Amino acid sequence: MTAQAAGLARFSINQMTVKQLSLPELVAGCTELGVRHVGLWREPVQAYGLEAAAALVRDAGLTVSTLCRGGFLTAVEPDARAAAIDDNKAAIDEAVALDTRVLVLVSGGLPPGSRDLHGARERIADALGELAPYAAERGVRLAIEPLHPMFASDRCVVSTLGQALDLAERFPSEQVGVCVDTYHIWWDDRAPGDIARAGRGGRICTFQLADWTTPLPEGVLNGRGQIGDGAVDMLHWRGLVEATGYTDPIEVELFNDGLWARDGREVLTETTERFLRHAVPPAA
Amino acid sequence: MTAQAAGLARFSINQMTVKQLSLPELVAGCTELGVRHVGLWREPVQAYGLEAAAALVRDAGLTVSTLCRGGFLTAVEPDARAAAIDDNKAAIDEAVALDTRVLVLVSGGLPPGSRDLHGARERIADALGELAPYAAERGVRLAIEPLHPMFASDRCVVSTLGQALDLAERFPSEQVGVCVDTYHIWWDDRAPGDIARAGRGGRICTFQLADWTTPLPEGVLNGRGQIGDGAVDMLHWRGLVEATGYTDPIEVELFNDGLWARDGREVLTETTERFLRHAVPPAA
Numbered sequence: 001m002t003a004q005a006a007g008l009a010r011f012s013i014n015q016m017t018v019k020q021l022s023l024p025e026l027v028a029g030c031t032e033l034g035v036r037h038v039g040l041w042r043e044p045v046q047a048y049g050l051e052a053a054a055a056l057v058r059d060a061g062l063t064v065s066t067l068c069r070g071g072f073l074t075a076v077e078p079d080a081r082a083a084a085i086d087d088n089k090a091a092i093d094e095a096v097a098l099d100t101r102v103l104v105l106v107s108g109g110l111p112p113g114s115r116d117l118h119g120a121r122e123r124i125a126d127a128l129g130e131l132a133p134y135a136a137e138r139g140v141r142l143a144i145e146p147l148h149p150m151f152a153s154d155r156c157v158v159s160t161l162g163q164a165l166d167l168a169e170r171f172p173s174e175q176v177g178v179c180v181d182t183y184h185i186w187w188d189d190r191a192p193g194d195i196a197r198a199g200r201g202g203r204i205c206t207f208q209l210a211d212w213t214t215p216l217p218e219g220v221l222n223g224r225g226q227i228g229d230g231a232v233d234m235l236h237w238r239g240l241v242e243a244t245g246y247t248d249p250i251e252v253e254l255f256n257d258g259l260w261a262r263d264g265r266e267v268l269t270e271t272t273e274r275f276l277r278h279a280v281p282p283a284a
Numbered sequence: 285m286t287a288q289a290a291g292l293a294r295f296s297i298n299q300m301t302v303k304q305l306s307l308p309e310l311v312a313g314c315t316e317l318g319v320r321h322v323g324l325w326r327e328p329v330q331a332y333g334l335e336a337a338a339a340l341v342r343d344a345g346l347t348v349s350t351l352c353r354g355g356f357l358t359a360v361e362p363d364a365r366a367a368a369i370d371d372n373k374a375a376i377d378e379a380v381a382l383d384t385r386v387l388v389l390v391s392g393g394l395p396p397g398s399r400d401l402h403g404a405r406e407r408i409a410d411a412l413g414e415l416a417p418y419a420a421e422r423g424v425r426l427a428i429e430p431l432h433p434m435f436a437s438d439r440c441v442v443s444t445l446g447q448a449l450d451l452a453e454r455f456p457s458e459q460v461g462v463c464v465d466t467y468h469i470w471w472d473d474r475a476p477g478d479i480a481r482a483g484r485g486g487r488i489c490t491f492q493l494a495d496w497t498t499p500l501p502e503g504v505l506n507g508r509g510q511i512g513d514g515a516v517d518m519l520h521w522r523g524l525v526e527a528t529g530y531t532d533p534i535e536v537e538l539f540n541d542g543l544w545a546r547d548g549r550e551v552l553t554e555t556t557e558r559f560l561r562h563a564v565p566p567a568a
Contacts, residue, residue: 115517117471150434152471153515154498159471187401187436187443214438218502231437233399 005034007280008272012037012065014208014253015044017271021264023048027060029268037065037249039208040098042091054098064100065249066143066179066206067091073127074108074120074157081127084108088131095140102205103135104143104179109154120157125167132175143205144168145179148187150220161185161194168203177203180241181253183210183224186232192240199244207241208251209234209279217257224254227274234279250279289318291564292556296321296349298492298537299328301555305548307332311344313552321533323350323492324382326375338382348384349533350427350463350490351375357411358392358404358441365411368392372415379424386489387419388427388463393438404441409451416459427489428452429463432471434504445469445478452487461487464525465537467494467508470516476524483528491525492535493518493563501541508538511558518563534563 013035015026023044030038038057045053045067057064070091075081088105095103107124110117128142135142146164147156158164164178178198185191198204211232213225227234238250252271259267297319299310307328314322322341329337329351341348354375359365372389379387391408398404412426419426430448431440442448448462462482469475482488495516497509511518522534536555543551 110515115515115520117473121473148433149471150432150500150504153496160473163473187433189401189405189444189447212437215503216434216500219499220434220504231394231399236399 003283004276007276008034009036010250011035011272011275012039012249012251013268013271014039014066014068014251015041016068017252017254017259018264018268019044020260021268023053023056025264026268027056027062029265030062031060033269033272035272036061037063037251039066039068039251039253040064040100041068042094045094045098050094050097058099063249064098065251066102066104067095067098067100068104069106070103070131070142071105071156072108073105073124074111076111076114076123081123085127085130088127089134092131092135092138092140096138101140102143103140104145104206106145106147107156107158109152109157117152117157121163121167124158125170128167128171128176132171136172136175141174141205142176143179144176145181146184148184160188161191161198165194165198165201165203169201173202177205179206179208180204181208181210182232182234182237183208183212186212186237195240196244199241199246204241204244204246206248206251207238207246208253209275210252210254222255222257224256226254226256226259227252227271228278235281238279238281287567288560291560292318293320294534295319295556295559296323296533296535297552297555298323298350298352298535299325300352301536301538301543302548302552303328304544305552307337307340309548310552311340311346313549314346315344317553317556319556320345321347321349321535323352323535323537324348324384325352326378329378329382334378334381342383347533348382349535350386350388351379351382351384352388353390354387354415354426355389355440356392357389357408358395360395360398360407365407369411369414372411373418376415376419376422376424380422385424386427387424388429388490390429390431391440391442393436393441401436401441405447405451408442409454412451412455412460416455420456420459425458425489426460427463428460429465430468432468444472445475445482449478449482449485449487453485457486461489463490463492464488465492465494466516466518466521467492467496470496470521479524480528483525483530488525488528488530490532490535491522491530492537493559494536494538506539506541508540510538510540510543511536511555512562519565522563522565
């Protein structure tokens with residue numbers, strides 16, 4: 001195995017990073033570059049066809065590191081809550097079909113007009129009580145992803161790894177864990193301790209990389225930086241996560257209007273190169 | 285005293301909220317509305333003249349709740365560090381001239397190309413070791429303001445109230461405390477406990493209000509919401525701060541392009557009304 005192949009053995013490309021590629025284009029690119037894992041999103045998988053997508057990926061010898069995403073569990077109104085539960089069960093079923101063991105959850109923001117963060121977090125716990133056994137029975141774990149605090153009102157009231165663990169630890173570790181994403185936690189001086197806590201409890205379902213670059217764009221959603229372009233020390237965070245014994249794939253998940261405007265295969269190649277340069281430790 | 289006058293007794297308008305007003309216009313507006321406290325910024329004070337500004341405010345019977353801002357203490361290069369220390373000493377002298385006891389510090393972001401948050405935080409502590417005695421000898425306290433984590437790379441590596449207290453507590457409480465600003469901490473489930481910790485230690489130098497509204501604008505600096513427009517429960521946070529015994533002014537500090545585009549007197553009036561409606565508890 002070449003050094004490049006060894007370096008990429010753990011690399012997973014999240015589909016959103018190169019969303020301009022069709023699923024066959026993504027799979028072909030991975031095969032060509034020696035990428036062995038992909039993180040998929042529900043919407044493009046559904047558009048391609050769930051079974052067809054599963055076959056395409058499986059036949060290429062790729063594994064699906066995660067499915068993104070379930071969640072949005074903070075609604076108050078009963079019909080909306082029931083619809084969210086149903087949709088998350090469908091996402092779990094899709095994860096099974098894709099043969100991935102991890103469904104990433106973006107928990108949801110405050111309902112319109114609400115200022116009750118605590119109540120929203122408790123509604124997430126209530127919903128997990130119903131979803132977690134359903135997922136575990138099917139061999140899928142729910143990965144609570146803390147999102148950066150700038151998303152607390154409109155996207156995810158779970159803002160730190162500590163909060164995510166407080167939620168996850170109400171359930172068995174084989175049912176609920178966390179998603180560790182550098183973009184969301186890099187600023188947090190408690191995150192290294194929380195990674196160790198997550199590792200001790202067997203709670204790290206997946207590890208994702210994105211860099212922090214400024215200025216943030218309007219709406220702040222699509223400004224995640226290419227690996228190496230920003231403030232995040234990737235080897236530092238990889239070291240912390242791997243010190244817990246984590247050996248699963250490491251996904252690069254970027255939402256970036258600039259990257260999306262470029263040729264998708266070029267971005268895929270660049271992302272593998274950046275991973276090798278900034279997120280793979282020098283050989284011993 | 286009318287109910288409105290009682291409600292406004294603790295209110296302070298931070299100059300930046302209505303930066304389109306000249307200092308005489310701001311003072312006249314405060315007099316007319318019964319506002320008794322102002323938070324001032326160095327640049328407009330210098331433009332008007334330090335002694336003239338001090339006299340204008342004093343003669344109108346206003347107190348200066350805070351001076352904004354010192355800080356930016358994270359540079360590595362010796363000349364830049366020396367210049368920052370000198371500039372902060374000048375800010376302390378200006379606070380003395382304005383007869384305010386609080387200089388708010390925005391600590392500074394990562395130097396260009398750096399990914400070392402810990403090192404940057406330690407350089408802040410080093411600088412405080414020189415500045416804090418200088419300030420205390422002149423009757424001024426340094427208020428470390430944690431800024432929202434979305435500013436961690438480019439503006440302030442101190443992102444939580446807990447971090448700010450970790451820094452402040454290295455120094456005597458009469459020298460260094462913290463600025464509690466709802467905009468920066470509202471998402472943090474540890475902030476209530478940290479407010480209590482700050483209160484026990486006598487560390488709350490000032491309490492500021494701004495609301496959290498989305499979508500955030502490009503660059504995210506000038507999107508602080510008018511009181512009542514967003515996700516922050518003002519009475520909740522006021523209650524937590526006052527439970528520690530805090531009785532000093534409560535500043536409203538908004539950076540908002542929309543408010544700045546409007547008539548400044550109208551915004552000043554609106555802000556007092558919003559404070560009374562959303563940040564003053566119902567009379568017992």
